[in-house]
Amino acid sequence: MKKENEGLIKQFTGIQEELLPQVKLENNFYKEEISLVAGVDLAYWENDTKHYGTCCIVVVDYHTMKVVEKVHSYGEITVPYIPGFLAFRELPLIIEAAKKLKSSPTVYMFDGNGYLHYRHMGIATHASFFLKKPTIGVAKSYLKIKEQDFTMPKQEAGAFTDIIIDEEVYGRALRTTKGVKPIFVSCGNEIDLATSTEVVMNFINNESRLPIPVRLADLETHKVRKELKDNL
Incomplete structure (x- = not known):
């Protein structure tokens, strides 16, 4: 840890601890209401x-899988990279x-972790x-917490194992497609883990182990980054 980051870490930790009691791992909606992700x-x-950084958001219809909208932002990044505080x-x-x-x-749906x-x-x-x-x-790689490994899910689409640390479920390892590496799904907020998994699996096709909205957002960031690098 860099010494100059110690003050930021203390500040950021305080903000995270203040927000945590407000996190709800339960649905604040009816699943039938899901229309756009x-x-x-x-x-x-x-x-x-x-x-510099760019954020891309791709909105996809939950039922037709068609792209409804794409937007992006970009700008200079002034907050240093500190593990555990990426949100800032x-x-x-x-x-x-x-x-x-x-x-x-x-x-x-984020390319990254939530409660995990x-x-x-x-x-x-x-x-x-x-x-x-x-x-x-929705994370592509596993964030190991307290030296706790995950149990590999069975080799079938939709198989999962919960990631349990100190008797608490942090998220799950989900194999979206047979024969590919699992992804790591966790609640963000105002949704439960079962629904999170259901929404992710709804967007899986034979093109990727990642759900369509996250995969398209990832592809869009590479495209936009190239355009911005060439023109800025």
């Missing part, structure tokens, strides 16, 4: 020693991009307080 992802680059680095761009949406997503986090405050959870919508965390 937004995928959120960010990408970064450097230019003349400065750090990413939130300004996420909020700016979300303000551009004309549609109103029922749920936001050292202090239960991954980007999906933290962002929910600004987006005012249910959120889901």
Whole structure:
């Protein structure tokens, strides 16, 4: 840990601890109401020693799988990368991009963690307080907490194992497609883990182990980053 980050870590930890009691791992909606799901992802680059980022949000119809809307934001990143506090680095761009949406997503799905986090405050959870919508965390790699490994799910689509640390469920390892590595799903806020898993599986096709909104947001960040790097 860099000494100059000690003050930020103390400040950020305090904010996370203040928000945590407000997290609700239960649905604040009826599942039949899900109509639009937004995928959120960010990408970064450097230019003349400065750090820049772009946030892309892709809204997809829950039933038809068609893209309804795409928006993005970009800007200089001034908060350093500190493990466990990624939200403070990413939130300004996420909020700016979300303000551009004309549609109103029922749920936001993040390329990152939610409750599966050292202090239960991954980007999906933290962002929910600004987006005012249910959120889901979908991570491609496993965040090991307290040296706790996960149990590999069975080799079948939809198989999962819960990630339990100190007798508490943090999230689950979900195998979305037979023969591929699992992804790691966790509640963000205002949604339960069963519904989070159901929403993720609804968006799985034969093109990727990732749900469509997250995969499209990821692809969009690479495209937008290239355009911005070439023009800034």
